[in-house]
Each structure stands twice: as C-alpha cells, then as structure tokens.
Amino acid sequence: METFKIAVLPGDGIGPEVTREAGKVLQALSELDSTFKYESTEFNWNSEYYLENGRMMPEDGLEQLKTFDSILFGAIGDNRVPDQISIWELIMPIRKNFQQYVNFRPVKLLKGLESPLKNDKPIDFVIIRENGEGEYSNVGGTMFQGEAREMAVQNTIMTRQGVSQITEFAYKYACDHGLNKVTNATKSNAIIHVMKFWDQVVEEVAAKNSDIAYERYYIDALAAYFVQRPESFQVVLASNLFGDILSDLGSAIVGGLGIAPSGNINPSGEFPSMFEAIHGSAPDIAGKEIANPIAQIWSLALMLEHLGRKDLHDKILTAIEALLVEKKVLTPDIGGTATTEQVGDVIVEKLTK
Numbered sequence: 001m002e003t004f005k006i007a008v009l010p011g012d013g014i015g016p017e018v019t020r021e022a023g024k025v026l027q028a029l030s031e032l033d034s035t036f037k038y039e040s041t042e043f044n045w046n047s048e049y050y051l052e053n054g055r056m057m058p059e060d061g062l063e064q065l066k067t068f069d070s071i072l073f074g075a076i077g078d079n080r081v082p083d084q085i086s087i088w089e090l091i092m093p094i095r096k097n098f099q100q101y102v103n104f105r106p107v108k109l110l111k112g113l114e115s116p117l118k119n120d121k122p123i124d125f126v127i128i129r130e131n132g133e134g135e136y137s138n139v140g141g142t143m144f145q146g147e148a149r150e151m152a153v154q155n156t157i158m159t160r161q162g163v164s165q166i167t168e169f170a171y172k173y174a175c176d177h178g179l180n181k182v183t184n185a186t187k188s189n190a191i192i193h194v195m196k197f198w199d200q201v202v203e204e205v206a207a208k209n210s211d212i213a214y215e216r217y218y219i220d221a222l223a224a225y226f227v228q229r230p231e232s233f234q235v236v237l238a239s240n241l242f243g244d245i246l247s248d249l250g251s252a253i254v255g256g257l258g259i260a261p262s263g264n265i266n267p268s269g270e271f272p273s274m275f276e277a278i279h280g281s282a283p284d285i286a287g288k289e290i291a292n293p294i295a296q297i298w299s300l301a302l303m304l305e306h307l308g309r310k311d312l313h314d315k316i317l318t319a320i321e322a323l324l325v326e327k328k329v330l331t332p333d334i335g336g337t338a339t340t341e342q343v344g345d346v347i348v349e350k351l352t353k
C-alpha cells in the first residue's frame with residue numbers, strides 16, 4: 001500500500017490556524033481507514049523565515065519539495081514583507097518549476113449554505129484558470145521622460161503550448177466527470193492580439209472535442225451571467241487574470257472566502273501539485289481563532305481526489321455539509337460564533353459517523 005508523502009507549508013497569518021485543522025482531518029482519516037496512509041512534513045517557510053534568513057525558502061527548497069506527492073499550502077502575506085517578495089520568491093517558483101499550469105477552483109454551493117443570490121437552483125461548476133502565463137507576466141517596466149510622458153507597460157504573454165494545454169485539461173476534466181459544456185471567458189473584441197490568439201487555440205482544441213458543447217462569452221458579460229444564471233455553467237475556462245477575478249466572484253456566490261478551495265495542478269504528475277484555500281493570510285483576523293477552516297479542509301479534499309482517493313474527498317465534503325446543515329458550530333464569517341478549532345473538531349466528529 002502506498003504511503004502518500006505530503007509537504008505542509010502553513011505560511012503566515014491564519015494560514016497555520018486553518019492548516020492545523022486540515023491536519024486533524026488528515027490524521028482522522030488515516031485512523032478511520034486502514035487503506036489510507038500518509039506521512040506529512042511541515043516547512044516553516046513564511047515571512048518570519050524571510051525576516052530571519054533573508055529568503056523565503058532555502059536554496060534547495062524546490063529540491064526538497066520535489067520528493068513529495070503533494071503540497072498543502074496555508075497562506076502567505078505579512079505587512080513586514082513586501083508581497084512582491086512573498087509571492088515571487090515562494091508561490092511563483094513552486095507553481096512555475098512544478099509546472100502547475102492549472103488553477104482549479106470548484107464553485108459549488110454546499111448543502112446548508114445560502115447563496116447571496118436569490119436563486120434556488122444548484123450552483124455547481126468549476127473554473128479552470130491558466131496559472132503560468134498570460135496577464136501575470138513580469139515583462140514590462142516604467143519610463144519617465146518628464147511628467148507628461150511618464151508611462152508603464154506590462155505585457156501579456158500567451159503561448160500556443162500554454163493555451164492548448166490548459167484547454168486540453170478543461171476538456172479532459174469535462175470528459176472524466178461526465179460534463180457536457182465548456183465556457184470560454186474571453187475579451188477578443190477589445191484585446192485584439194492576445195485574446196484573439198487565445199480564442200483561436202481554444203477553439204482548435206474545442207473542435208477536436210465536438211461531443212462537448214462549447215460557448216464563448218466576453219468576460220464582462222460572463223461576470224453578469226455568474227450572478228444571473230450560475231446554474232448554467234459546468235466548466236469555465238479562463239486566462240490567468242480573468243480566472244482570478246471570476247474565482248473571487250465565484251466564491252462570493254457560494255458562501256465567501258472562508259469556504260472556497262483551490263488546487264494548483266501539474267497534470268502530468270511529474271511534479272507535486274499544491275492545494276490551498278483561495279483566501280489570503282487575513283492579518284485582520286489572524287491570532288483570533290475565528291478563521292473559517294472549511295476552505296482549507298476542502299482544499300485537502302481536492303488533494304486527496306487528485307491522489308486517487310475520490311472516496312476520501314467525498315467523505316470530507318459529506319462531513320462539511322453535515323456541519324453546515326446543522327448550523328450549530330460555524331465561524332463568524334458565515335454567521336456563527338464558533339472558533340476555528342471547534343469547527344475542525346466537529347468536522348472530524350462527522351467523519352466518523
């Protein structure tokens with residue numbers, strides 16, 4: 001029997017608080033199910049580590065992480081360290097070197113939660129966001145030739161390989177999960193070079209998958225449809241920037257940042273994938289023990305599904321839904337008064353039922 005090797009990077013702020021609860025769930029699962037074994041190793045590569053060592057991780061950090069099957073990541077961000085450093089020296093190198101070119105974000109209204117939309121239809125789709133190129137490139141700069149001509153330029157980079165591999169992933173996901181529609185988020189009417197190219201490559205892949213319906217919307221209209229008819233989507237494919245914005249909107253219509261999970265996936269399996277809540281380190285509530293751990297626990301569930309244990313993923317979601325339906329032990333962000341730890345304890349308790 002395989003023992004999964006899991007690297008845990010709790011990070012900053014509420015990262016360690018919610019990751020601790022996910023760790024409890026992991027341990028409970030291994031106690032409940034003799035066919036599931038794991039070993040986890042914690043790494044303290046966070047802003048504190050940076051302040052002591054002048055870097056976000058050791059020189060051989062990536063080499064160390066490479067030996068794991070998966071990474072569970074808390075959140076990073078501390079007002080003593082510029083975001084530029086924490087993001088570009090920790091998260092980005094992991095995403096890029098481990099070719100985690102898929103950012104995977106379920107938008108699913110769990111039982112027991114109410115959407116702020118007055119919509120009684122089920123919301124259940126996934127956003128597949130391009131995670132390695134696009135609008136978030138660091139190619140660009142600023143020029144100062146006197147105030148009147150001061151300017152800044154930032155380039156968007158889209159490659160045929162980058163666009164086609166994310167599209168292939170979206171179609172494979174649809175196929176594997178019995179879904180029959182892919183929605184392309186674009187803006188090729190205004191961003192006439194890169195987004196036209198994006199559409200062209202996406203549509204080449206779509207044409208090879210004609211058994212799955214394809215539709216294309218401009219990002220502005222699509223944002224409105226997320227609010228007006230979220231039940232009509234199954235798989236939404238988006239570039240890096242559009243996917244980022246749509247995922248926050250997606251999380252808002254199904255319960256907020258305390259709930260929303262994500263995966264940074266390396267589809268080939270050559271390198272570990274990384275799973276993390278969408279939310280940041282939330283310095284405003286750090287240390288108060290009121291952070292909602294559901295987003296991180298759901299992210300752990302996504303990890304287990306990725307590792308081939310869909311049964312354990314489903315078990316975790318059932319436990320989370322049981323807690324939400326009961327409405328007794330909830331953190332303040334979703335209307336309760338419970339602590340992070342109390343919510344984690346109840347989820348563990350529900351697992352055993």
Ligand code: ATP
Nearest residue numbers: 077257258279280281282283284285291292293333
């Ligand atoms: P980042 O730049 O790292 O994404 P951010 O500034 O977007 O950070 P977050 O840390 O995601 O901010 O937090 C945004 C808001 O949501 C904050 O008010 C925070 O308290 C709240 N929040 C985030 N995560 C949680 C959580 N797990 N439970 C409860 N509230 C949360």
Ligand code: MG
Nearest residue numbers: 248278279280
């Ligand atoms: Mg944010």
